[in-house]
Amino acid sequence: MTGELFTFNGVDGSSSHYLLPPVSPEPLSKLAQGETLDPVDLSELRWWAWRTKEAFLGPREGIDSKDLGMAGWGVIFAGDADPEVRQSLRPLLDHRLAQAGRIREHYYREFVEDKGYQPGESKLEFLARQGAGPGPADPEKVPYYLLIVGSPDSIPYSFQYQLDVQYAVGRIHFDRLDDYAAYADGVVAAETGQVQRPRRVTLFGTRHPGDRATALSAAELVIPLTEQLSQTRADWEIEGLIGEVATKARLGEVMGGDGQAPALLLSATHGVGFPSEHPQQLSRQGALLCQDWPGPEGPERPLDEAFYLCGDDLAAGARVAGMISFHFACFGAGTPRFDEYGHTASGISPQLAPHAFVAALPKRLLSHPHGGALAVISHVDRAWGYSFAWPQAERQTAVYADCFTRLMDGHPIGSAFEYFNQRYAELATDLTTAIEMVKGGRRPDHLALAGMWTAHNDARGFAILGDPAVRLIAAPATRASTQPGRETVTVKSGPITASLPPEYSEAPVSASSRVTVPRDAADVDFGLRDGMRQARERLVTAMQTLTERLGDMLERAVDSVTVLDVATYVTDDLAAVTYDNATKEFGGGARLRARSRIHIAGDARLLLPEDCGEIDPVLATLHLGMVEQAQAARAELLKTASSTAAGLLAVAKVW
Numbered sequence: 051m052t053g054e055l056f057t058f059n060g061v062d063g064s065s066s067h068y069l070l071p072p073v074s075p076e077p078l079s080k081l082a083q084g085e086t087l088d089p090v091d092l093s094e095l096r097w098w099a100w101r102t103k104e105a106f107l108g109p110r111e112g113i114d115s116k117d118l119g120m121a122g123w124g125v126i127f128a129g130d131a132d133p134e135v136r137q138s139l140r141p142l143l144d145h146r147l148a149q150a151g152r153i154r155e156h157y158y159r160e161f162v163e164d165k166g167y168q169p170g171e172s173k174l175e176f177l178a179r180q181g182a183g184p185g186p187a188d189p190e191k192v193p194y195y196l197l198i199v200g201s202p203d204s205i206p207y208s209f210q211y212q213l214d215v216q217y218a219v220g221r222i223h224f225d226r227l228d229d230y231a232a233y234a235d236g237v238v239a240a241e242t243g244q245v246q247r248p249r250r251v252t253l254f255g256t257r258h259p260g261d262r263a264t265a266l267s268a269a270e271l272v273i274p275l276t277e278q279l280s281q282t283r284a285d286w287e288i289e290g291l292i293g294e295v296a297t298k299a300r301l302g303e304v305m306g307g308d309g310q311a312p313a314l315l316l317s318a319t320h321g322v323g324f325p326s327e328h329p330q331q332l333s334r335q336g337a338l339l340c341q342d343w344p345g346p347e348g349p350e351r352p353l354d355e356a357f358y359l360c361g362d363d364l365a366a367g368a369r370v371a372g373m374i375s376f377h378f379a380c381f382g383a384g385t386p387r388f389d390e391y392g393h394t395a396s397g398i399s400p401q402l403a404p405h406a407f408v409a410a411l412p413k414r415l416l417s418h419p420h421g422g423a424l425a426v427i428s429h430v431d432r433a434w435g436y437s438f439a440w441p442q443a444e445r446q447t448a449v450y451a452d453c454f455t456r457l458m459d460g461h462p463i464g465s466a467f468e469y470f471n472q473r474y475a476e477l478a479t480d481l482t483t484a485i486e487m488v489k490g491g492r493r494p495d496h497l498a499l500a501g502m503w504t505a506h507n508d509a510r511g512f513a514i515l516g517d518p519a520v521r522l523i524a525a526p527a528t529r530a531s532t533q534p535g536r537e538t539v540t541v542k543s544g545p546i547t548a549s550l551p552p553e554y555s556e557a558p559v560s561a562s563s564r565v566t567v568p569r570d571a572a573d574v575d576f577g578l579r580d581g582m583r584q585a586r587e588r589l590v591t592a593m594q595t596l597t598e599r600l601g602d603m604l605e606r607a608v609d610s611v612t613v614l615d616v617a618t619y620v621t622d623d624l625a626a627v628t629y630d631n632a633t634k635e636f637g638g639g640a641r642l643r644a645r646s647r648i649h650i651a652g653d654a655r656l657l658l659p660e661d662c663g664e665i666d667p668v669l670a671t672l673h674l675g676m677v678e679q680a681q682a683a684r685a686e687l688l689k690t691a692s693s694t695a696a697g698l699l700a701v702a703k704v705w
Contacts, residue, residue, distance in 0.1 A: 057072045057261075057262040057263045058070040058072075058263060058432065058434065059263050059267075059320055059321065059378075059379065059380050059432065059433040059434065060320055060321050060322075060323050060379075060380035060381075060432055060433070061320045061321075061322055061323070061339055061343070061346075061353065062322075062323060062324070062325075062353070063322045063323065063324045063328075063330060063334055063335075063337075063352065063353040063358075064324055064325060064328060064352055064353070065350045065351070065352070065353075066343075066348055066349075066350065066351055066352070066353045067346060067350060068346060069323045069380060069432070070432070074496075076496045076500075079494055079495075079496035079497075079499040079500050079503070109121050109186055109187040109188070109189065109194040111186070111679060113189070113194070115194065115218070115461070115462070115464075115465040116460065116461055116462065116465065118146070118149040118150040118157075118195065118519060119149060119150060119151075119152050119153050119154075119157065120157075120189070121150075121157075121187075121189055121193065121194040121195060122150050122157035122158065122159070122187075122189030122192075122193025122194050122195065123146045123149065123150035123157070123158055123159075123193050123194075123195040123196075123197075123519055124158070124159035124160070124161060124192065124193040124195070124196050124197070125139075125143065125146075125159075125160050125161065125196070125197045125198075125199060126161045126166060126167055126196055126197070126198045126199065126200075126205065127160075127161065127162045127166045127167070127199050127200060128166055128167050128200045128204040128205055129162075129163055129164065129166040129167060129168050129169075130204075131162065131166065131199065131200060131204070134227055135199060135227065135230055136160075136162065136199075138227045138228075138230035138231040138234065139199065139230050139231070139233075139234045140234070141231075141234045141235055141238050142233070142234035142237050142238060142517065143160065143234075145237070145238045145241065146158060146517075146519065150193065150195075154189075156190075157189045157193060158193070159192070159193055161180070165179070165180070167198075167200075167204075167205045167209065171209070172209070172212065173209060173212035173213045173216075176209070176213075177192060180192050184216070184672060185216075185672065185676075185679075186216070186679070187216060187217050187218075188678075192217070193217075194217055194218055194464075195217070195218045195462065195464050195517075195518050195519040196213065196217050196218065196219045196220075196518065197219075197220050197221070197222065197517050197518060197519075198210055198213075198219065198220065198221040198222075199221075199222055199223070199230075200221075200223055201223045201406070201407065201408070202221075202223070202384060202386065202406035202407065202408065202430075203387075203405050203406050203407075205221075206386075206406070207384065207386050207406060207430050207513070210513060211510060211513075214467075214471060214513075214514075215471050215474065215475060217464075218462065218463075218464025218465055218467065218468070218518040218519070219464065219514065219518055220425065220463070220464060220514035220515065220516050220517055220518035221408070221513065221514070221515055221516075222416065222515065222516060222517070223408045223413075224413055224416075224417055225413070228417075229413070229416075229417035230417075232417045232418070232419060232421075232422055233416050233417050233422050233516075235421075236371055236372075236416075236417075236418075236421045236422040236423075236424070237422075237424060237517055237520055239371065239421060240371060240372040240421075240424060240520070240523045241520070241523065243523075245371045245372040245421060245523060246372065246523055246524065246525045247311065247312065247313035247371075247372045247373055247522070247523065247524050247525065248287070248312060248313060248524065248525055249285065249286045249287060249313060249524045249525055250286065250287045250288075250289060250312035250313060250314075251279060251283075251286055251287070251288050251289065251312055251313070251314045251315075251316075251454065251458070252289045252290075252291065252304050252312040252314070252315050252316070253272050253275060253276045253279075253288070253289070253290045253291070253292075253315075253316045253318075254272075254291045254292075254296050254300075254301060254304060254315065254316065254317040254318070254319075255267060255268040255271070255272030255273075255290075255291070255292045255293075255296055255317070255318040255319070256268070256293070256296045256318070256319045256320070256339065256340060256341045256343075257292060257293040257296070257341070258320075258341065258343055258344070258345045258346070259344065259345040259347075260345045260346060260347050261320075261345050261346055263320065264318075264319070264320065267318040267378065267438075268292050268293065268318070270438055270447070271318055271378070271438050271447055271450065272290065272292055272316070272318050273290065273292060274447055275316070275447055275450055275451060275454070276288055276290035276292075278447075278451050279451070279454060279455075282455070283455070283458060286458060286524075289312070291304070293341065294341060295341070296319075296340060296341040297340050297341045297342055298340040298341075298342050298356065298357065298358065298359050298363075300340075301317065301338065301340055301359050302359060302363060302364075302365065305359070305364060305368060305370060305375075305415070306364075306365070306368035306369040306370040306373070307365045307367075307368055311368070311369055311370050311373050312373065313372070313373060313374070313522050313523075313524040314373070314374050314375075314376070314454065314457060314458070314522060315373060315374070315375045315376065316376045316378070316450075316454075317338055317375070317376070317377050317378065317379065318378040318379075319338045319339050319340065319377075319378070319379050320338075320339040320343075320379065320380065321335075321336050321337070321338065321339070321377075321379030321380030321381050321382050321429070321432075321433060322334055322335065322336065322337040322338075322339055322353060322358050322360075322380075322381075323335055323336075323380055323381050326401050326402055326403050326404060327403075327404055331385075331403060332407060332410065333360065333361065333362065333410050334358075334360050334410070335381045335385055335403075335407075335409060335410075336377075336379065336380070336381035336382045336383070336384070336385070336409030336410070336411055336412075336428070337358040337359060337360035337361075337410075337411060338358060338359045338360075338377060338379055338382070338411070339353075339357060339358045339379075340357060340358060340359060342354075342356060342357045343357040343358070359411070360410060360411055361409075361410035361411040361413060361414035361415075362410075362414075364411070364414045364415065364418065366419070366420075367420065368418060368420065369420060369421070370415055370418055370420075370421070370422065370423045371418070371420065371421025371422060371423070372421070372423075372424060372522075372523050373415075373423045373424065374423065374424050374425050374426075374427075374457065374463060374520070374522060375412075375415060375423055375425075375426045375427070376426075376427045376428070377411075377412075377426065377427070377428040377429075378428070378429075378433055379428060379429065379433055380429060380431075380432045380433045381409060381429065381430075381431065381432070382409060382411070382412070382426075382428030382429050382433065383408070383409055383412060383426070383427070383428035383429055383430050383512075383513045383515055384406065384407060384408040384409050384430045384513070384515075385402055385403045385406060385407055385409070385430070385431065386402060386403075386406045386430060386431055387401060387402065387403055387404070387405055387406045388400065388401055388402060389401075389402050389431070402431070408515065409428070411426075412426035412428065412515045416515065416516055423516070424463070424516055424517070424520040424521075424522075424523075425463045425514055425515065425516030425517065425518075425520050426514075426515045426516060427463070427467065427512060427513070427514055427515070428512070428513070428515070429508070429511045429512060429513070430511050430512075430513050431507075431511050432507070432511070433508060433511070434504035434505065434507050434508040434511075438450070438505075448469075449469040449470055449472075449473050449509075452469045453466045453467060453469045453470065454466075456469075457521070457522055458522065458524075460521055460522070461521060462518060462519045462520060462521045463514060463516070463518055463519075463520055463521065464514065464518025464519060467512075467514055467518070470509055470512050473505075473509045474506070474509035474510050477502065477505055477506040477509055478506055478510070480502060481499075481502050481503060481506045484498070484499060484502060485499075613647060613648070614646070614647065614648040614677075614680045614681065615645070615646075615647050616645070616646045616647075616648075616673070616676050616677045616680050617635075617642060617644070617645045617646075618642075618643055618644040618645070618672065618673040618676065619636050619640040619641060619642055619643065620640070620641050620643050621636075621638075621639055621640045621641065622639065623638075623639055626638045626639050627639060627640045642659070643658075643659065643666075643673075644656070644657070644658055644670070644673045645657040646673070646677050648677070648680075648681070
């Protein structure tokens with residue numbers, strides 16, 4: 051990014067040129083200023099953004115998102131879905147029933163027929179029919195992990211976006227019943243130990259001559275992420291394939307053409323797109339453009355199929371079972387019917403395709419006859435190449451690193467993906483605030499608004515294809531890979547051939563290097579006999595002091611939860627609001643709209659203003675949700691106090 055032009059991800063398969071030409075920040079800033087969000091959606095996004103300042107997105111407090119028996123799992127069909135699709139998925143549904151419903155049967159749910167998705171429904175309308183509302187996922191009402199089954203025409207992408215802020219959501223849609231069965235069998239096989247992938251992460255990034263978009267994604271995403279993971283995850287092999295080695299043939303090998311598929315793959319490339327109703331749009335849109343493409347300066351002509359990898363290129367003998375694949379590419383997950391980021395004078399968005407569809411490459415990966423990948427993460431609509439770096443800001447790769455780390459630690463993909471949802475909620479609220487300030491008379495900073503808008507669109511457009519409850523099933527670490535103090539990273543790269551402005555320059559990576567760094571541990575004589583005696587004396591003294599302090603703390607904690615007091619305020623100006631620690635009240639224009647006091651003995655009182663008129667359902671839902679959280683927190687505190695007191699008594703007896 052020069053500060054004057056934005057070059058976007060995506061190449062037109064019908065012309066070999068960019069899907070969107072380079073543009074200056076000002077037109078993008080004006081597009082951003084025309085962005086509007088539904089007030090209800092915006093209110094909830096602001097609430098999530100506020101909540102994540104203190105806690106991570108996910109289900110209710112105290113629920114382990116790695117345990118389906120606590121978090122719950124559900125599947126959402128369209129109300130008029132073909133029952134044979136459900137039957138084809140039966141092995142997966144039975145498998146999830148055994149996991150999610152093992153303690154509480156209703157933590158496993160099938161939303162079908164009248165309970166399924168109905169045409170035109172919003173997220174809030176769907177949840178309300180299930181007895182749920184805004185706020186953290188509560189598996190007593192709706193499970194945390196939700197798999198949407200159906201085309202984006204029958205269950206829109208917009209519904210998936212909305213639902214994914216609050217829940218861990220994935221989608222599958224195939225053209226044949228056999229593909230649904232193949233995916234179900236593949237997940238069950240992986241999770242029952244029949245499939246294991248090597249403990250390898252492969253990061254694949256193109257870098258085309260004269261192409262700023264891929265120069266940036268290589269320098270600001272793939273290379274730093276490769277370096278960071280290699281430094282922090284010595285128990286995994288981290289492989290970087292960047293620049294000249296990032297060819298179609300090599301990507302085919304990585305995707306299992308010769309059995310080399312890693313457990314986790316990230317590709318950062320241009321995605322291939324086609325005009326609406328082009329004969330190759332359904333089969334080729336979202337294909338991954340590899341290093342074979344000579345760059346954007348060539349003549350206008352159809353893109354050579356030798357330059358990109360699509361679903362038809364995935365070898366029949368490929369071994370991708372158990373893999374999770376992450377594609378940073380335009381239309382990599384799918385395409386909506388209308389351009390969700392294009393505004394016209396008439397207010398009508400341009401048409402991108404005759405109908406919304408899921409991309410062919412992830413369909414092929416997930417339903418491969420030799421065992422499908424567990425999940426594919428990519429973009430619906432365009433990938434915005436400046437989402438992870440823009441002027442006046444540092445690198446924005448933390449969400450990728452945190453997501454990958456969670457996956458490598460065994461979290462389900464839906465839980466690991468919450469970092470992207472958190473980023474979307476924060477960017478949506480920040481962008482809306484910036485737009486409101488411009489509309490209020492502030493002079494727009496076009497560069498900042500353009501960068502914020504592209505980052506917001508990118509975070510929103512990411513989607514999980516596959517069951518959100520799947521997790522990496524990697525082979526146990528070998529002795530060599532887990533030896534303390536040793537780390538191994540492989541980086542294969544060609545020279546940087548596209549120029550970047552100084553703020554985005556990167557030192558070239560060697561053509562092929564493997565670095566092993568040993569650190570010898572020295573044996574230390576602790577003087578065991580004298581040391582143990584002295585340590586025991588110090589420990590006895592410390593335990594006595596700790597016991598006294600904990601007792602005082604527990605007494606104060608129990609006293610403080612006798613009465614719960616939950617107050618909900620509203621304001622028109624967040625910046626003017628103040629908080630008094632002494633009175634525990636908001637001031638500065640904040641208006642109290644609801645207050646609840648609940649005594650531990652059960653006496654409950656709700657206070658509402660006399661002139662409140664109709665009660666805002668969103669405000670009421672949020673207030674009651676906070677009451678439920680406060681009650682759950684009190685119960686957990688009392689349980690902790692009880693167990694701690696019992697432990698103190700046991701310790702006192704020992705000492």
